[in-house]
Amino acid sequence: xxxxxxxxxLRVGLIQNGQIVEEHHVRRESVTIGHDARNTxxxxxxxDRPARFSVFENQxxxxxxxxxxxxxxxxxxxxxxxDFDALRSQGLASRRGDLYVLPLQETAxxxxxxxxxxxxxxxxxxxxxxxxxVMPSDIRVSRWKTMDRVFFGILAASLLVHFSGAAIILSAExxxxxxxxxxxxxxxxxxxIIPQRPIETAKPATPGPAETPxxxxxxxxxxxxADKPASEKPAAAAERHAEMVKKxxxxxxxxxxxxxGSGTGAxxxxxxxxxxxxxxxxxxxxxxxxxxxxxxxxxxGTGPRGGGTGTVTGIGELGxxxxxxxxxxxxxxxxxxxxxxxxxxxxxxxxxDRDALARYVRAxxxxxxxxxxxxxxxxxxxxxxxxxxFSITPSGRVGDFEVDENTLGSEAVxxxxxxxxxxxxxxxxxxxxxxxxxxxxxxxxx
Numbered sequence: 001x002x003x004x005x006x007x008x009x010l011r012v013g014l015i016q017n018g019q020i021v022e023e024h025h026v027r028r029e030s031v032t033i034g035h036d037a038r039n040t041x042x043x044x045x046x047x048d049r050p051a052r053f054s055v056f057e058n059q060x061x062x063x064x065x066x067x068x069x070x071x072x073x074x075x076x077x078x079x080x081x082x083d084f085d086a087l088r089s090q091g092l093a094s095r096r097g098d099l100y101v102l103p104l105q106e107t108a109x110x111x112x113x114x115x116x117x118x119x120x121x122x123x124x125x126x127x128x129x130x131x132x133x134v135m136p137s138d139i140r141v142s143r144w145k146t147m148d149r150v151f152f153g154i155l156a157a158s159l160l161v162h163f164s165g166a167a168i169i170l171s172a173e174x175x176x177x178x179x180x181x182x183x184x185x186x187x188x189x190x191x192x193i194i195p196q197r198p199i200e201t202a203k204p205a206t207p208g209p210a211e212t213p214x215x216x217x218x219x220x221x222x223x224x225x226a227d228k229p230a231s232e233k234p235a236a237a238a239e240r241h242a243e244m245v246k247k248x249x250x251x252x253x254x255x256x257x258x259x260x261g262s263g264t265g266a267x268x269x270x271x272x273x274x275x276x277x278x279x280x281x282x283x284x285x286x287x288x289x290x291x292x293x294x295x296x297x298x299x300x301g302t303g304p305r306g307g308g309t310g311t312v313t314g315i316g317e318l319g320x321x322x323x324x325x326x327x328x329x330x331x332x333x334x335x336x337x338x339x340x341x342x343x344x345x346x347x348x349x350x351x352x353d354r355d356a357l358a359r360y361v362r363a364x365x366x367x368x369x370x371x372x373x374x375x376x377x378x379x380x381x382x383x384x385x386x387x388x389x390f391s392i393t394p395s396g397r398v399g400d401f402e403v404d405e406n407t408l409g410s411e412a413v414x415x416x417x418x419x420x421x422x423x424x425x426x427x428x429x430x431x432x433x434x435x436x437x438x439x440x441x442x443x444x445x446x
Contacts, residue, residue: 008123015118031056065102075110341441349434371416384408391433
């Protein structure tokens with residue numbers, strides 16, 4: 001028996017009350033009936049129908065009609081109509097358990113009675129696909145006619161020029177650079193490669209306001225003693241000494257101290273009304289701890305002063321007795337004091353009493369004041385406000401710490417306060433971390 005053409009479709013419809021209420025066209029799927037919603041055709045529930053029953057099955061590109069012993073209907077096999085009882089009794093349908101299976105040809109058609117409903121089936125050719133509408137040739141417009149030809153020409157020419165230029169550049173060999181010697185380079189490139197040292201100009205030596213022109217001073221004469229020639233007389237040495245004293249008597253410190261003659265020194269009012277070297281010696285005789293060389297200590301004789309017979313002076317404590325008493329005292333360090341004022345802190349937890357917290361901080365305010373006074377010695381005008389924000393953990397220690405405001409302008413004071421507060425252990429044990437904002441106002445005293 002020839003199988004139906006695969007191009008044919010199985011048409012299955014449902015007839016109720018003489019009208020077709022449902023219709024399906026299937027190519028290879030099986031057709032099932034019953035009250036289950038997954039069936040191809042859903043029928044009301046009935047005692048003589050199962051919930052799902054396959055009426056048409058597709059096997060090997062051929063549909064099979066499946067019926068049971070109680071189903072009624074007829075099928076046309078091409079030459080005559082045969083009812084289901086004849087199919088079962090004459091063996092036209094093969095038995096498969098409690099069911100009977102009949103292969104269907106493409107010319108077969110028939111109906112299956114299901115009580116209040118009837119199924120009909122037949123093979124039909126599929127509908128031809130509708131041809132797509134085509135516009136008439138007289139109104140169809142090509143793409144070339146709708147294109148801007150001027151723009152397309154400019155675009156094509158630009159692409160041609162650019163791609164041609166790029167191809168020429170890529171295919172050409174790179175030019176070889178000629179190496180130049182140092183003497184062939186321009187001067188500005190030579191200066192860039194070998195920088196020249198700037199010419200140092202000699203600065204003119206200008207004497208300062210306190211400097212005075214130096215006078216020619218003769219080398220010191222050899223001292224009287226073993227190095228002095230024996231033939232030199234003491235009178236000649238005395239003349240040279242007097243001449244040197246005369247030259248330098250009006251200069252420097254000697255002029256201030258005064259000398260023999262008509263000139264008076266600035267220290268004469270302090271040392272008394274004495275004049276000359278001998279009067280200065282008399283004025284300094286009351287100085288304690290200082291030995292002054294005089295005629296008696298230098299030695300007796302007619303030789304000049306300052307010879308080898310002098311004695312060594314001793315310097316003791318700085319202090320004088322008698323006229324011109326001087327007392328330098330001892331070095332004292334200026335004591336700097338600062339004042340630290342605190343306000344009521346802000347606490348965001350009811351587990352921490354603000355008054356108790358303020359009393360705890362005031363008892364340790366000395367550490368905060370020490371941080372401020374340490375920097376106040378460097379800057380006596382240091383004053384301002386520092387607001388710190390920290391958290392008290394359930395263990396009573398300090399957690400997070402931040403400086404919210406610092407008008408003091410000193411990071412050293414803020415760092416010192418941070419180190420001091422982090423070492424505190426508060427008597428509060430909040431359930432969770434409590435945030436505290438505490439202000440300190442610093443100002444110098446006196």
